Amino acid sequence: MIVRAATSADSNEMARVHHRSFETAYARTRDLVRLEEQWRSIFEIQTVLPFVAIDNGEVVGVLNVGPARDGSGDGELYVIYVDPDRWGTSAGQLLIDRAHEVLSERFDQAVLTVLADNQRARRFYERNGWVLKELTCEPHFAGEPTNVARYQKHLRG
Numbered sequence: 001m002i003v004r005a006a007t008s009a010d011s012n013e014m015a016r017v018h019h020r021s022f023e024t025a026y027a028r029t030r031d032l033v034r035l036e037e038q039w040r041s042i043f044e045i046q047t048v049l050p051f052v053a054i055d056n057g058e059v060v061g062v063l064n065v066g067p068a069r070d071g072s073g074d075g076e077l078y079v080i081y082v083d084p085d086r087w088g089t090s091a092g093q094l095l096i097d098r099a100h101e102v103l104s105e106r107f108d109q110a111v112l113t114v115l116a117d118n119q120r121a122r123r124f125y126e127r128n129g130w131v132l133k134e135l136t137c138e139p140h141f142a143g144e145p146t147n148v149a150r151y152q153k154h155l156r157g
Contacts, residue, residue, distance in 0.1 A: 001091060001094060002054050003095055007043070008040060011036060012039075013059035014050070014059060015038070018081045025118055025121065045066075047067050051063040051095065053086075060082060060091050061086065065110075076111050114151070116147040117147065122149055130153045132150075133152045134149075
């Protein structure tokens, strides 16, 4: 398994992984066509860095990092999803290792947001050095008010 920079040719497979993982983890539906459009548009944003985990030529995980959306000057891990059939493999670890590597080249610390009730993801982040910053209600997370956990990680300095 490898992690490499994603290209626009990967966008539909990235959307497929995102869709399957999101629906499995959160028991919520997402519009696959809309996700495909979102992943295609990512490649137009210069500051956003998308990556894919590849196993036997197949996209099995996705990652997206860049500057924090809150304008704080921190980095942000926007998205990390692994196909549910690959949960428990090295895909997630390889992706978060890449996130740490890329973010630490540009930022002293980073943030991420995850649904508060996604205990599997929260344990994963905590095992990888992310520290809970706050629990709050995000008014528009995935299109509706949702309880989220915000994490931060010191990367350097």
